[in-house]
Amino acid sequence: MDFDYSPKVLEAKERLEAFMDENVYPAEREHHDFVMNSDNLWKQPPVVEALKDKAREAGIWNWFLPAEYGEWSPGFTNLEFAPLAEVMGRVPWSFEVFNCSAPDRGNMEVLARFGSAEQQDQWLRPLLEGRIRSTYAMTEPQVASSDATNMQLTIERDGNEWVLNGRKWWSSNIMHPLNEILITMGVTDPGAPRHRQHSMVLVPKDTPGLEVVRAVEVFGNYHSPSGHGELKYTDVRVPVDNIILGEGEGFTIAQGRLGPGRFQYAMTNVGMAQRMLDLMCARADQREPFGRKISERSSxxxxxxxxxxxxxxxxxxxxxxxxxxxxxxxxxxxxxxxMVKIIGPKLAHDVAERAMQIFGGKGVSGDTPIADMYVTGRLMRIADGPDEVHMNQLAKFTMGQVEMQRQAGTGGIEWHGD
Ligand SMILES: Cc1cc2nc3c(=O)[nH]c(=O)nc-3n(C[C@H](O)[C@H](O)[C@H](O)COP(=O)(O)OP(=O)(O)OC[C@H]3O[C@@H](n4cnc5c(N)ncnc54)[C@H](O)[C@@H]3O)c2cc1C
Known part of the structure; x- marks a missing residue:
């Protein structure tokens, strides 16, 4: 295995790091103060729009979309994008600056892979241009949503329209002023086999009957301007052509959507953890309680x-x-x-825990990104599917592989001394 980054990746990484040094790190304070000011609730920080323009101009744009997407992609493979995602992860809000932010990147992948030409023209193009933003509405308050087959929102056909009724929550990004479109998952055929009951439809945010009941807090923070909404769908009507891929294809799409997005989240966690380690090393070397630098303590x-x-x-x-x-x-x-879904968020969470302690009071304040990263690491252990669900999956795959070896009589699985 070659562990070196290719010249193409090194060149892109250098450009990205220079952009971060020049534009993003110096804007962190301004961004923080803007989003934490309650007068600015649900307003886009002007600095993000200004930096989007610069990033687009610099060609650091949509790098998340893998080369397999052809004309839509700037041409990086997953392996090439991973180290670039790590750099962006050092300032999590910077993903939006480079049009690589969740949940848009997953939604753009869905549209690029499964959308019709009309859906791509209407929604994918403006998303790729960073003119609009989007939401992925799957989780529902009344059911255990870590098992997506539990989704109950109904999508019924009435002539040339789909009619949606039900509830969603944790619909991230719904409050964002640029948000115009939701991908909504619901039941189209309750009589079909369990993984063929659900479909996904495109619901423009201004569709009558779609109500944002409230914004849900995360550790007391609204995460403005994106927010996480609780939604009520009452006879929400959209044209039949708004279905993505076709009836009963909800889980086919969900599987496609959750691939690259998940390793990209994990690399965000690596970027956050590396940033916190860098900050904590510098801090430990600067402070001297009880006559010795913190960095000199063996613990x-x-x-x-x-x-x-x-x-x-x-x-x-x-x-x-x-x-x-x-x-x-x-x-x-x-x-x-x-594996990376299991270890990524826990990594960020654990490194943040230590970094906060080493920073003392400053570590839990808004004067470093550590407290925010702690919360992000913690919430990702649920938001991206709970840890236990990923562990359950991985254990299932692992047991299956061992059983195959046992049956084949290879690998020393049977103990012949018995
Ligand atoms: C900040 C944030 C943003 C989010 N953004 C979105 C979004 O944009 N769109 C969207 O649709 N959803 C979003 N979610 C929702 C998220 O995907 C769900 O919260 C998650 O899938 C868990 O579903 P649930 O909350 O219903 O928990 P439940 O399904 O009720 O599970 C509760 C707990 O049960 C345990 N558990 C579950 N399964 C197992 C198992 N197999 N073995 C052992 N224990 C288990 C776990 O500890 C789990 O945390 C977001 C959540 C958060 C917190």
Whole structure:
């Protein structure tokens, strides 16, 4: 295995890092103060729009969309994009600056892979241009949504229209002033086999009957301007052509959507963790309680060393997941995708925990990105599917592989001394 980044990746990484140094890190304070000011609730920070223009001009744009998407893609493979996602992950809101932010990137992938030409013209193009934003509405308050087959929102055909009735929540990005479109998952045929009951339809945000009941808080924060909404659909009507791929294809699409997006989240976690490690090393070297630098304490050195090991382990595993995706697609890479989904958020969460402690009071304040990253790491252990669900999947795959070896009589699975 070659662990070196290619010249193409090194050149892109250098350009991206220079852009971050020049434009993004210096804007962190301004961005933070804007979004935390309640007068600005649900307003887009002007600095984000200004930086989007610059990033578009610099050609650092839509890099998330893998080369397999042909004309829609700027041409990076998953393996090539992974280290670039790590750089963006050092400032999580910067993903929007480069038009690589969730949930849009997953939604753009859905439209690029499964959308009709009309759907692509109407929604994919403006999304790729960064003119509009979007929501992915799957989770429902009344059912255990970690099992997506539980979704109950109904999508019924009436002449040339689909009629949607039901509830959703945790619909991220719904409050964003640029949001114009929701991909909504619901039941089109309750009598079909369990994974053929659901479909996805495009619902423009201004469709009559679609109500944002409230914005849901995360640890007391609304995450303005994106927000996470609770939604009520009452006889929401959209044209039949708004269905994506076809009736009963909800799970086919969900599988496609959750591939690259998941390793990209994991690399965000690596980027966040590396940033926090960098910050904590610098801080530990600057402060001197009780006559010695914090960095000279052996417990702190152990924290730094352990964080470094965990970050490098995670980075290599994510690169492996990305390489497997390129080689064998999301299905072939499923074990690795489960692995990075398990370790990514926990990594960010654990490194944030140590970084906060080393920073003392400043670590829990808004004066570094650490407190926000702590919350992000923690919520990702649920938002991207709970840890346990990914572990359950991975254990199932692993047991299956061992059973095959046992049946084949290879690998020393049977103990012949018995
Ligand atoms: C900040 C945030 C943003 C989100 N954004 C979106 C979004 O944009 N769109 C969207 O549709 N959804 C979104 N979600 C919702 C998220 O996907 C769900 O919260 C998640 O899938 C879990 O579903 P649930 O909350 O219904 O928990 P439940 O399904 O009720 O599960 C509760 C708990 O049960 C346990 N559990 C579940 N399955 C197993 C198992 N197999 N083994 C052992 N224990 C298990 C886990 O501990 C789990 O946390 C977001 C959530 C958050 C917090």
């Amino acid at each position: 702190v050195r152990q924290d730094i060393a352990r964080a470094r090991c965990s970050i490098e382990q995670a980075r290599l595993l994510v690169l492996k997941a990305a390489a497997e995706m390129d080689k064998s697609g999301a299905k072939g890479a499923r074990d690795y995708i489960s």
